[in-house]
Amino acid sequence: MDRTRFFVRVSAIYALIGSFMGSHMAGGGGSQLSAVHAHILVVGWLSLFAFAIFYKVFSIPKTSKLASFHVWSSFIGVFGLTTGMWLYNTQPIEGIETLNLIFFIVGGTILLIAFVCFAIMAFVHGKFISEE
Template identity: 80%
Template sequence: MDRTRFFVRVAALYALIGAFMGSHMAGGGGLQLSAIHAHILVVGWLSLFAFGIYYRVFSIPKGSKLATAHVWTSFFGVFGLTVGMWLYYTQPIDGMSTFNTIFFIVGGTVLLIAFALFAIMAFIHGRFISEDA
């Protein structure tokens, strides 16, 4: 899998969703979903894009199990956090509040694990992170 391409493409989708939400809120005059909009743009667009650029700039080994875990926890964590946040704040289906809360918490926890894996990876694969070519 090309980690850079994967992250940049998924980030582009989150950018589109976040921009659409922002324009919809601005046009409608309602800011009720602004926290969800902000998280879609920050963790969905900016973080995933930054991770994609990280893999492009630094030669992290393709076979790294740590990098693979980072990619998938990032992907599922961003999805879980943003969708869980939407479910939690909008409660679109009656009687699902416990599920919505758990979905939100699990998504956020998986994303937190992704960021921890990224921090660990920055030190384990630190020899690849350099200004030298």
């Protein structure tokens, strides 16, 4: 799998969703979903794009299990957090409020684990990270 291409494409989707939400909120005059909009842009677009740049700039081995775990936990965590936030804030289906909250918390926790994994990877694969 090309990690850079994957992260750039997924981040582009989040950029479109976040931009659309911002336009919709601006046009409609409501800001009820501004936290969801901000998280979609920050963790969905910016973080995933930054990870794409990281994998493009530094030669992290393609066989790294840590890098593979980072890619998938980032993807699942961003999806879970942003979707969970949206579900929690909009409550589109009556009677599943607890499930919405669990989705939100589990997604956020997986994303936190992805960021911890990224920090660990910066040290484990430190020899590949240089200005040369």
